[in-house]
Amino acid sequence: MIYINRIRNTRLKKDRNTFPYNIPSIFNLEELEFRKSVTFIVGENGSGKSTLIEALAINSGFNPEGGSRNFNFKTQDSHSELYNNIKLVRSPCRNTDGFFLRAESFYNVASAITNILDKDQITRNYGGSLHECSHGESFLALIHNRLSGNGLYIFDEPESALSFNSQLNLLTAIKQLAIKKSQFIIATHSPILLAYPDADIYHVSDSGLKLTNYEDTEQYGLTKYFLNNYKKMINELGLL
Numbered sequence: 001m002i003y004i005n006r007i008r009n010t011r012l013k014k015d016r017n018t019f020p021y022n023i024p025s026i027f028n029l030e031e032l033e034f035r036k037s038v039t040f041i042v043g044e045n046g047s048g049k050s051t052l053i054e055a056l057a058i059n060s061g062f063n064p065e066g067g068s069r070n071f072n073f074k075t076q077d078s079h080s081e082l083y084n085n086i087k088l089v090r091s092p093c094r095n096t097d098g099f100f101l102r103a104e105s106f107y108n109v110a111s112a113i114t115n116i117l118d119k120d121q122i123t124r125n126y127g128g129s130l131h132e133c134s135h136g137e138s139f140l141a142l143i144h145n146r147l148s149g150n151g152l153y154i155f156d157e158p159e160s161a162l163s164f165n166s167q168l169n170l171l172t173a174i175k176q177l178a179i180k181k182s183q184f185i186i187a188t189h190s191p192i193l194l195a196y197p198d199a200d201i202y203h204v205s206d207s208g209l210k211l212t213n214y215e216d217t218e219q220y221g222l223t224k225y226f227l228n229n230y231k232k233m234i235n236e237l238g239l240l
């Protein structure tokens with residue numbers, strides 16, 4: 001299911017020296033199409049993928065720090081002005097659920113949930129207090145209990161708290177929710193998540209965002225090379 005068909009950058013390219021347009025990928029972004037129920041955005045640290053995901057989430061009605069559309073808490077304004085220049089092109093279909101999972105501010109979301117809902121509501125919607133389990137367990141508790149399908153789900157580096165097995169768990173959850181007419185847009189560094197079948201993968205580079213194949217991503221290639229040559233790489237790093 002597709003709820004957002006594409007995004008367009010409507011700002012004139014004349015402020016290259018100001019954030020976020022001093023990020024080459026953002027400066028060169030004109031349009032980005034979402035063709036599949038699962039889309040990944042990959043790139044090096046500082047390449048602009050999280051800045052783009054944040055702007056997309058805000059334009060979709062989510063709190064900049066994460067949560068569902070009814071979350072309006074704020075701890076600190078740190079989002080860029082890119083959301084003012086991003087235009088969403090929506091499909092005729094409308095999602096009934098949605099969530100912005102942002103790894104770096106998830107603690108704030110868990111705290112807001114504790115403040116907004118009573119204990120029974122937290123148990124019913126999230127499986128229990130998200131502060132009374134590990135970081136990774138809280139991610140999975142939210143995904144398995146809160147997300148119901150027919151949803152627009154935007155994730156920013158969800159693998160940051162997840163073990164190898166938990167990332168596999170997340171893959172199966174994404175599949176189950178995709179079957180329930182959900183759309184996922186995910187920024188990630190994880191070669192495990194990127195293996196999701198029939199997903200679109202956009203690689204963020206200085207020239208913009210380009211579709212790529214899983215085995216052509218740096219995440220796949222470098223991980224494979226490291227596992228097959230880890231002693232050599234450790235030696236080259238001067239660790240031996």
